[in-house]
Amino acid sequence: MKHLLKLSDWSAEEITAVLDMADQLKYEKKNGIPHKHLEGKSLGMIFEKSSTRTRVSFEVGMYELGGNPLFLSSADLQIGRGEPVEDTARVLSRYLDGIMIRTFEQKEVEDLAKYGSIPIINGLTDYCHPCQVLADLMTIREHKGTFKNLKMCFIGDGNNMANSLMVGAIKMGMEFAIACPKGYEPDSDLMKWASENGTFTCTESVEEAAKDADILVTDVWASMGQEGEANERKKIFAGYQINSKLMSVAKSDAMVLHCLPAHREEEITAEVFEAHAAEIFDEAENRLHAQKAVMVTLMKD
Numbered sequence: 001m002k003h004l005l006k007l008s009d010w011s012a013e014e015i016t017a018v019l020d021m022a023d024q025l026k027y028e029k030k031n032g033i034p035h036k037h038l039e040g041k042s043l044g045m046i047f048e049k050s051s052t053r054t055r056v057s058f059e060v061g062m063y064e065l066g067g068n069p070l071f072l073s074s075a076d077l078q079i080g081r082g083e084p085v086e087d088t089a090r091v092l093s094r095y096l097d098g099i100m101i102r103t104f105e106q107k108e109v110e111d112l113a114k115y116g117s118i119p120i121i122n123g124l125t126d127y128c129h130p131c132q133v134l135a136d137l138m139t140i141r142e143h144k145g146t147f148k149n150l151k152m153c154f155i156g157d158g159n160n161m162a163n164s165l166m167v168g169a170i171k172m173g174m175e176f177a178i179a180c181p182k183g184y185e186p187d188s189d190l191m192k193w194a195s196e197n198g199t200f201t202c203t204e205s206v207e208e209a210a211k212d213a214d215i216l217v218t219d220v221w222a223s224m225g226q227e228g229e230a231n232e233r234k235k236i237f238a239g240y241q242i243n244s245k246l247m248s249v250a251k252s253d254a255m256v257l258h259c260l261p262a263h264r265e266e267e268i269t270a271e272v273f274e275a276h277a278a279e280i281f282d283e284a285e286n287r288l289h290a291q292k293a294v295m296v297t298l299m300k301d
Contacts, residue, residue: 001113001117001118001119002119002297002298003113003119003120003121003298004119004120004121004122004130004131004294004298005106005109005110005113005120005122005130006106006122006127006128006130006164006167007128007130007133007134007164007167007168007171008167008190008193010171011171012171012172012173015134015137015168015171015172016172017297018134018290018293018294018297019134019137019138019141019290019293021293021296021297022134022138022286022289022290022292022293023138023142023289025289025292025293025296026286026289029064029289035064035065036065036066037065037066037296037300038062038065038066038067038097038295038296038299038300039065039066039067040066040067041062041065041066041067041068041097041098041299042067042068042069042070042095042096042097042098043058043062043067043068043069043070043096043097043098043099043100043295043299044070044072044092044095044096044098044099044100045058045059045069045070045071045072045099045100045101045102045123046072046073046074046077046079046099046100046101046102046103047071047072047073047074047101047102047123048073048074048101048102048103048104048108049102049103049104049124049225051102051123051124052261053260053284053287054100054102054123054124054131054287055071057287057288057291058100058123058291058295059071060288061288061289061291061292061295062295064292065292065295065296067097067295067299070096085108085111085112085115086111086114086115087115088112089111089112089113089114089115089116090115090116090117092116092118093116093117093118096118097118097119097299098118098119098120098121098295098298098299099112099116099118099119099120099121100120100121100122100123101120101121101122101123102123102124102125103124103125104125104126104225105125105126105127106122106125106126106127106128108125109122109125119298119299121291121294121295121298124160125160126159126160126223126225127160127163127187128160128163128164128167129160129161129163129164129259130164131287131290131291131294132161132164132259132287133161133164133165133167133168134168134290134291134293134294135283135284135286135287135289135290135291136165136168136217136257136259136283136286137168137172138286138289138290139257139279139282139283139286140152140215140255140257142282142286143255143279143282144214144215144255147172147173147174148173150174150175150214150215151174151175151176151177151212151213151214151215152165152169152174152175152176152177152213152214152215152217153176153177153178153179153209153210153213153215153216153217153250154166154176154177154178154179154209154216154217154218154219155178155179155180155206155209155210155216155217155218155240155241155242155246155267156179156180156218156219156220156221156237156240156267157180157184157219157221157223157233157237158178158180158184158185158186158187158202159186159219159223160223161217161219161259162178162180162186162219163186163187163190165217166178166186166190166191166194166200167190167193167194169198170193170194170197170198170200171197173198174198174215175198175199175200175201176194176198176199176200176201177200177201177202177203177208177209177210177213178201178202178203178209179203179204179205179206179208179209179210179240180202180204180240181204181236181237181240182204184236184237185202186202206239206240206241206246207246207249210246210249210250211249211250212249212250212251213249213250213251213254214250214251214253214254214255215254215255215256215257216242216246216247216250216254216255216256216257217256217257217258218240218241218242218256218258218267218268219258219259219267220261220262220263220266220267221233221234221236221237221240221263221266221267234266237266237267240267241266241267241268241269242256242267242268242269242272243268243269243271243272244269244271244272247272255276255279256268256272256273256275256276256279256280257276257279257280257283258273258280258283259283260280260284262280
């Protein structure tokens with residue numbers, strides 16, 4: 001059975017197939033062409049971390065595919081009261097056709113897949129964010145027309161976004177560079193993999209990472225669950241900002257992406273954000289289309 005637990009599980013060909021389907025589904029939505037591929041199917045959406053884009057895009061996406069989305073907060077489930085994830089997986093597999101989960105530990109997602117008998121979609125963990133990066137790749141291809149000979153640069157914390165962007169960029173043939181403070185690097189195993197499978201740089205210098213970049217990406221300095229570190233992180237990450245000075249080091253036609261929500265004047269200036277708002281909100285919209293493609297790929301008979 002196929003799942004989307006992390007992007008490293010998928011081949012470049014599988015990612016491309018999902019992006020192609022996402023383009024088709026977007027075209028059909030824009031032109032009012034029905035695409036009820038999942039009629040009669042039900043998707044359980046488990047949220048142990050709250051969300052705007054993930055909830056709305058999956059819920060609307062499942063509805064537009066003709067299926068039934070069920071929002072399940074951890075407060076509504078016995079899993080929030082200590083029921084083992086393996087029992088939850090086996091029970092929900094008898095009711096649902098697929099599960100999307102947005103949670104903290106990657107192990108919880110992997111265990112749902114291990115003990116369940118339906119497709120599992122990782123809506124976000126502390127380790128990775130594959131759905132967001134599929135939307136990012138879709139947006140890059142829309143704006144650049146190709147992945148060939150492109151350089152992606154990530155500025156900031158080596159978090160779940162950095163982990164998944166690194167994998168997505170390298171798998172699709174792009175160069176990937178990250179600038180982050182010492183001690184805040186991405187997952188070491190993923191960095192080793194990136195070094196062995198593509199052109200990869202990890203540096204403390206934002207200028208080095210951004211030099212001749214085609215795509216610059218950033219994320220908040222303190223992710224969900226790190227609110228207590230926010231003030232300390234502001235000091236540590238003070239120089240890790242996408243601003244007009246950094247944009248001048250990148251290519252003149254460089255695009256900027258941000259998974260949102262954005263903290264203007266922290267990881268990105270309001271000036272740069274607004275100059276690239278079209279790309280950033282195309283990226284946000286493409287969560288809907290990319291996730292619909294994932295659901296059809298995994299859940300359609």
